[in-house]
Amino acid sequence: MTFLQPFMLWGLLLGLLPILIHLFNRLRHRKLPWAAMMFLRMANRKSTKYAKIRQWLVLLFRMLAVLALIFALSRPLAGGWVKGVMSGKPDVILILVDRSASMGASLGEQTRLERAVETMVESAKAYGDGVRYVVMEHTDERPREVKGGVAALPNVVGKEATDTAADMPTLLEAAADWFVETKPGIGEIWVASDLQSSNWDPAAKERWSRLSGKLQGLPQTVRVRLMALDEPMPDNVSVRLLEAARQRVADQVELVLKLEFTRASSLPVELDLAVNIEGEDKSASIAMEGASHENELRFPLRKNDQSGWGRVELLDQADGNARDNVAYFVYGEPIQAQSVVVGAPDRFATRFLKLAAAPDPANTNQVSRIVAPSAAGQETWTDSAMVLWQAPLPSGEEAERLTNYAKAGGLVVFFPEDTGDPGSFNGLSWGELKRFEQDGKTFDNWQALVAAEDEQQHLGFRITSYSDREGPLQRTEEGLYLPVDDLRVNQRKAINGDGMVQASFEDGVPWLMTKTIGKGQVIFCGTQPNDVWSSVTEGLVLVPMLQRLLAEGEAMLSGRYVQGHLLAAGDDRAGEGERWVSEEGGDHSAKDFNLEAGVYRMGKRVVAVNRPQREDALISLEEPEVRSLFGEVPVTLSQERSADGVADDPQEIWRWFLVAMALALLIEGLLVLPKGADERVEIQRTATGKVPTQQAS
Amino acid sequence: MVGNIVGHHKSPFRGSSVEFAEYRKYVPGDDPRLLDWRVLARTDRYYIREFEADTNLRCYVVIDCSKSMSFGEKGTRKFDYARKIAATLSYMLVHQGDAVGLEIFDDGVATDIPPRRNPLHLRYIFDTLAAAEPRGETGLVNELHQFAERIRQRAMVIIISDCFCDVDELLNCFEHLHFQKHDFALFHLLDPLELDLDLDRPIRFQDMESSDVLLAEPEIIREQYLEAVQEYLVKIHEGCNKHNADYRRVATDQPYDQIVADFLVEREQLAKGRG
Numbered sequence: 001m002t003f004l005q006p007f008m009l010w011g012l013l014l015g016l017l018p019i020l021i022h023l024f025n026r027l028r029h030r031k032l033p034w035a036a037m038m039f040l041r042m043a044n045r046k047s048t049k050y051a052k053i054r055q056w057l058v059l060l061f062r063m064l065a066v067l068a069l070i071f072a073l074s075r076p077l078a079g080g081w082v083k084g085v086m087s088g089k090p091d092v093i094l095i096l097v098d099r100s101a102s103m104g105a106s107l108g109e110q111t112r113l114e115r116a117v118e119t120m121v122e123s124a125k126a127y128g129d130g131v132r133y134v135v136m137e138h139t140d141e142r143p144r145e146v147k148g149g150v151a152a153l154p155n156v157v158g159k160e161a162t163d164t165a166a167d168m169p170t171l172l173e174a175a176a177d178w179f180v181e182t183k184p185g186i187g188e189i190w191v192a193s194d195l196q197s198s199n200w201d202p203a204a205k206e207r208w209s210r211l212s213g214k215l216q217g218l219p220q221t222v223r224v225r226l227m228a229l230d231e232p233m234p235d236n237v238s239v240r241l242l243e244a245a246r247q248r249v250a251d252q253v254e255l256v257l258k259l260e261f262t263r264a265s266s267l268p269v270e271l272d273l274a275v276n277i278e279g280e281d282k283s284a285s286i287a288m289e290g291a292s293h294e295n296e297l298r299f300p301l302r303k304n305d306q307s308g309w310g311r312v313e314l315l316d317q318a319d320g321n322a323r324d325n326v327a328y329f330v331y332g333e334p335i336q337a338q339s340v341v342v343g344a345p346d347r348f349a350t351r352f353l354k355l356a357a358a359p360d361p362a363n364t365n366q367v368s369r370i371v372a373p374s375a376a377g378q379e380t381w382t383d384s385a386m387v388l389w390q391a392p393l394p395s396g397e398e399a400e401r402l403t404n405y406a407k408a409g410g411l412v413v414f415f416p417e418d419t420g421d422p423g424s425f426n427g428l429s430w431g432e433l434k435r436f437e438q439d440g441k442t443f444d445n446w447q448a449l450v451a452a453e454d455e456q457q458h459l460g461f462r463i464t465s466y467s468d469r470e471g472p473l474q475r476t477e478e479g480l481y482l483p484v485d486d487l488r489v490n491q492r493k494a495i496n497g498d499g500m501v502q503a504s505f506e507d508g509v510p511w512l513m514t515k516t517i518g519k520g521q522v523i524f525c526g527t528q529p530n531d532v533w534s535s536v537t538e539g540l541v542l543v544p545m546l547q548r549l550l551a552e553g554e555a556m557l558s559g560r561y562v563q564g565h566l567l568a569a570g571d572d573r574a575g576e577g578e579r580w581v582s583e584e585g586g587d588h589s590a591k592d593f594n595l596e597a598g599v600y601r602m603g604k605r606v607v608a609v610n611r612p613q614r615e616d617a618l619i620s621l622e623e624p625e626v627r628s629l630f631g632e633v634p635v636t637l638s639q640e641r642s643a644d645g646v647a648d649d650p651q652e653i654w655r656w657f658l659v660a661m662a663l664a665l666l667i668e669g670l671l672v673l674p675k676g677a678d679e680r681v682e683i684q685r686t687a688t689g690k691v692p693t694q695q696a697s
Numbered sequence: 698m699v700g701n702i703v704g705h706h707k708s709p710f711r712g713s714s715v716e717f718a719e720y721r722k723y724v725p726g727d728d729p730r731l732l733d734w735r736v737l738a739r740t741d742r743y744y745i746r747e748f749e750a751d752t753n754l755r756c757y758v759v760i761d762c763s764k765s766m767s768f769g770e771k772g773t774r775k776f777d778y779a780r781k782i783a784a785t786l787s788y789m790l791v792h793q794g795d796a797v798g799l800e801i802f803d804d805g806v807a808t809d810i811p812p813r814r815n816p817l818h819l820r821y822i823f824d825t826l827a828a829a830e831p832r833g834e835t836g837l838v839n840e841l842h843q844f845a846e847r848i849r850q851r852a853m854v855i856i857i858s859d860c861f862c863d864v865d866e867l868l869n870c871f872e873h874l875h876f877q878k879h880d881f882a883l884f885h886l887l888d889p890l891e892l893d894l895d896l897d898r899p900i901r902f903q904d905m906e907s908s909d910v911l912l913a914e915p916e917i918i919r920e921q922y923l924e925a926v927q928e929y930l931v932k933i934h935e936g937c938n939k940h941n942a943d944y945r946r947v948a949t950d951q952p953y954d955q956i957v958a959d960f961l962v963e964r965e966q967l968a969k970g971r972g
Contacts (some may be wrong), residue, residue, distance in 0.1 A: 025898065025899060026899045026912070026914075028898070028899075029898060029899035029900055029901050029912060030898065030900055030901070031900070031901045031903055032770070032896075032900050032901070032902055032903065033768065033903045033905045034768070034902040034903060034904060034905060034911075035764075035765035035766075035767075035768035035775075035859060035861060035888070035891065035905050035906075036765075036768075036859075036861060036887075036891045036926070037861075037902065037904040037905075037906075037907075037909060037911065038861060038925075038929075039891075039922050039925040039926050039929065040902055040911055040913060040918070040922060041911065042921070042922075042925040043913075043918040043919075043920075043921035043922035043924075043925055044911060044913055044918055044921075046918075046921040046924075046925075051917045051918060051920070051921065052917070054917075055914075055917055681920060681923035681924050681927055682923075683892045683893070683923065683926060683927055683930065684946075685892065685946070685948055685951075686946075687951065687955060688945075688955065688956060688959035688960075689884070689885075689945035689946055689947040689951065689956045689959070689960075690944075690945060690959065690963070691934055691944060691945075691946050
């Protein structure tokens with residue numbers, strides 16, 4: 001017998017309570033001199049025959065009642081003959097639904113998703129309404145209780161497939177966690193999926209092994225029932241947008257769309273396309289050859305069309321899946337990477353950083369500006385690719401705003417101040433300020449260090465360790481090293497915190513430390529761009545480092561905020577508080593940014609959301625492959641209902657223990673029930689002491 | 698009542714009182730003075746006219762002074778209660794000219810005061826009662842047998858005891874007293890607690906007359922206890938009825954004056970009934 005709440009079994013010790021109370025009562029007896037001992041002896045002799053047996057029975061039934069209650073609270077599971085007397089129903093069925101785009105594939109008059117719901121309802125009818133049903137979809141992994149029995153099941157499952165890709169291991173992990181957290185009793189997990197390989201990720205062996213271990217580790221047996229909807233669908237062609245660009249050719253402006261078409265068959269086929277650009281319908285036709293085909297379409301734009309959006313739709317009535325026939329795009333001017341330097345505008349370090357962030361005045365895609373620390377409180381940072389902070393560490397609301405910016409994908413680089421700074425930012429803080437000394441002598445600047453050097457000598461704090469494979473100090477594309485170890489550091493500030501050290505001095509003190517916060521990064525650099533501090537002012541290290549960071553910040557930010565970028569539904573989800581509204585209008589105005597492909601706007605930003613690329617790979621897993629993913633966890637197909645199925649699973653029997661407890665209490669009550677008035681012995685007494693003969697007894 | 702002086706009680710013998718009893722034929726040896734001359738003159742037959750003889754009462758108050766009589770958990774001690782009954786009865790009997798004796802038994806005879814009827818004797822009885830204290834085991838059965846043998850003249854015997862001894866042996870004593878033609882009454886004193894065992898929690902019962910100890914839970918053994926007490930009481934009551942004894946079951950929380958008054962009234966009615 002196993003238990004869902006085994007720790008409750010410690011409560012079995014409480015079963016000794018009735019005996020302990022009994023013994024305690026006997027111990028706290030009082031002494032009483034007694035005259036009528038002859039009757040007591042007689043009564044005691046008689047009581048051994050029945051009353052003592054009754055007393056022990058009372059104790060026994062009290063113990064049984066307590067033990068039964070503890071067992072019931074421990075939620076025991078029983079199999080074999082014990083279970084034979086009970087029904088074979090599971091207590092709960094957790095239905096996992098794959099609503100990825102491929103589940104919208106047509107199977108005759110139904111989609112795969114509709115077929116899945118129908119199969120689920122049919123299967124659930126076999127159990128009736130005595131089972132608890134919970135639905136969890138891959139889109140949010142949130143358990144939804146089905147209230148109203150089997151009939152209500154279709155209302156809880158989403159009606160249509162989404163444009164997202166399912167992450168089945170994550171969904172199953174959420175299911176296992178749900179079983180661990182809620183301990184719902186004997187359960188089954190029903191998985192409705194088309195077994196699309198990219199969704200099931202069979203290559204993640206370790207993850208699957210962990211998952212099957214977790215399912216097997218549950219105290220109750222949880223069976224997996226697979227509703228594989230992998231029946232072949234009619235010939236399907238999918239369209240994917242690879243790139244949408246606004247290009248100027250001579251005095252013409254064109255929209256260039258690079259599209260990819262995929263299908264299972266490699267036979268040549270003619271595809272008709274409907275293209276809508278800023279509400280204007282256009283058409284195109286292409287000849288597709290092979291299973292995968294890339295094509296570039298060009299459409300003229302008006303010169304004043306700086307930006308816009310549109311969609312490409314594949315016109316094929318017999319297509320296997322209507323959800324992969326549309327691709328959305330947005331286009332616009334190239335993005336501008338803006339850096340903000342926070343620091344006193346008249347300081348050298350501040351001006352140096354501004355220049356390092358945008359060193360080429362001819363490159364209008366890179367701009368930088370200085371914000372005085374006093375004005376930093378008004379900044380929202382949202383349009384900045386990078387923030388360079390040459391000021392005391394921020395605190396309060398200012399720090400919170402900067403943290404939110406970093407979490408959303410921003411980059412913040414902090415440089416030390418000449419004075420002490422007790423603050424901290426997301427776990428990173430400045431340590432001791434130290435100036436290089438040689439024989440008790442200090443130097444005014446790094447140039448003085450160089451002047452004092454002998455041949456082959458390197459004065460100052462030397463950076464001996466840095467990451468040249470990745471990060472801001474990595475080698476160039478040509479394999480050249482940045483001259484980090486040539487830096488002369490006359491003054492430094494230690495960095496404290498739990499970030500990743502990118503470069504450190506001989507004595508192990510970090511010079512450059514990064515810490516990932518949300519989608520962005522916080523970087524602490526141990527020297528100020530100032531001659532007194534170090535030779536970073538030479539620009540050979542700091543400028544390329546900042547340019548790399550800027551490129552990274554630009555890339556990170558463009559994923560969310562910058563107009564023109566393509567996003568994948570479900571993978572790039574709306575951030576907290578973000579409200580994206582569909583640009584399409586009409587029936588499409590109520591689209592969900594996280595689930596459906598489309599063009600969405602938030603403020604001035606417009607983004608195109610498409611299906612994740614992996615959702616177009618239509619390779620399905622075979623059933624044996626899926627079974628092997630679950631390891632020892634029993635997996636049955638929806639069509640299978642073998643005799644060794646549920647009937648052999650252990651069942652929860654806590655209700656029987658409650659019944660046993662009630663019975664024990666009932667018997668105990670009957671045993672201690674006082675005799676009725678007519679059965680009780682009552683000794684006759686009269687006021688005169690005279691006992692009538694007929695009432696002698 | 699058999700007495701040796703003239704008193705308030707009817708004697709079983711014919712005497713010289715004014716109460717006419719019966720005529721009987723003269724037989725040689727009768728006192729000729731008792732011949733009814735008027736009957737002889739009218740009928741020429743010899744008849745003797747007999748009168749009831751009034752006599753005094755010889756009463757023995759027997760008190761059980763074993764240690765069990767000192768029990769008094771709910772009411773007063775049984776022995777104190779016995780003392781009150783004994784003193785009251787002694788007072789009343791002496792003041793109506795009857796002789797009262799006092800026998801106090803524990804495991805032997807503690808006090809043996811022969812019947813007297815003067816007030817000084819009453820004082821002596823009171824002092825003896827006041828000085829007595831329960832002790833030792835019950836020797837009631839043996840002492841009653843010896844007592845029945847010891848008093849030759851028929852007498853009224855009032856036994857005040859809790860009778861915690863073997864019932865059959867006790868009934869033998871009653872038979873013995875009855876055989877000796879003693880008129881006896883039994884005041885069976887019991888503490889209310891002994892009659893209902895109204896106790897909770899386990900109790901270590903310590904026998905008052907020995908070192909025996911019994912740990913028991915009253916709630917568990919109450920039924921059996923009451924059954925045993927009931928059986929015992931019925932047996933004593935039936936034994937008393939059989940030997941014409943006046944049986945009084947007295948719980949010590951009852952007012953003793955009512956018990957004594959009722960006893961006396963009933964005796965009075967009984968005496969009149971006989972007359």
